[in-house]
Amino acid sequence: NAGVMQNPRHLVRRRGQEARLRCSPMKGHSHVYWYRQLPEEGLKFMVYLQKENIIDESGMPKERFSAEFPKEGPSILRIQQVVRGDSAAYFCASSRSGSSYNEQFFGPGTRLTVL
Amino acid sequence: DAKTTQPPSMDCAEGRAANLPCNHSTISGNEYVYWYRQIHSQGPQYIIHGLKNNETNEMASLIITEDRKSSTLILPHATLRDTAVYYCIVRVNIGGTSYGKLTFGQGTILTVHP
Numbered sequence: 116n117a118g119v120m121q122n123p124r125h126l127v128r129r130r131g132q133e134a135r136l137r138c139s140p141m142k143g144h145s146h147v148y149w150y151r152q153l154p155e156e157g158l159k160f161m162v163y164l165q166k167e168n169i170i171d172e173s174g175m176p177k178e179r180f181s182a183e184f185p186k187e188g189p190s191i192l193r194i195q196q197v198v199r200g201d202s203a204a205y206f207c208a209s210s211r212s213g214s215s216y217n218e219q220f221f222g223p224g225t226r227l228t229v230l
Numbered sequence: 231d232a233k234t235t236q237p238p239s240m241d242c243a244e245g246r247a248a249n250l251p252c253n254h255s256t257i258s259g260n261e262y263v264y265w266y267r268q269i270h271s272q273g274p275q276y277i278i279h280g281l282k283n284n285e286t287n288e289m290a291s292l293i294i295t296e297d298r299k300s301s302t303l304i305l306p307h308a309t310l311r312d313t314a315v316y317y318c319i320v321r322v323n324i325g326g327t328s329y330g331k332l333t334f335g336q337g338t339i340l341t342v343h344p
Contacts, residue, residue: 148330148331157336158332158334160333171330173331174331206274208273219330219332220276221274224271224272224273
């Protein structure tokens with residue numbers, strides 16, 4: 116049973132470009148979460164999605180960031196007009212259900228570097 | 231979610247038990263205690279969770295005090311590969327209402343040495 120997959124593993128963008136990060140949840144999981152880890156800092160929740168719905172986006176920056184989880188295909192975290200402060204590791208997690216007694220399984224992360 | 235307090239760092243000798251404490255004095259009745267760890271640069275890994283009873287799995291044991299204000303994660307025979315940041319997290323479980331996010335604190339850096 117394949118785990119959570121994220122790609123690309125490393126992404127380099129210049130300031131002003133767009134970054135698209137993809138996350139394929141574990142088989143049978145319909146809930147996806149995105150977290151960001153800035154250099155030398157802890158993990159911060161960004162957004163929680165269920166198929167085609169955003170459940171909680173309280174951790175998402177108000178501008179330039181968006182997320183989706185379409186009926187078919189992976190979840191996408193999109194960052195428009197990237198700035199150097201967006202450089203971080205972005206982790207995706209999935210769970211079978213959103214209820215809190217189901218653990219979240221994390222992917223290996225995407226390391227975004229903005230030049 | 232309730233705030234947790236963990237020591238910033240701990241050391242443990244290889245082969246010995248590692249006991250990682252966590253205080254969650256404001257935990258409420260519908261909150262579970264979860265433990266995750268993050269080995270350098272990797273995605274966090276689920277370890278164990280519990281509500282009020284002690285729990286054990288193939289990775290670790292979780293001891294929760296009777297008043298639920300603190301807990302201890304026990305790695306019975308620590309290895310060098312257990313060197314990681316360990317996070318204690320409390321999460322709400324509201325029946326019928328899903329709320330899945332994890333709130334990570336600073337965690338405890340556990341260093342296992344030979």
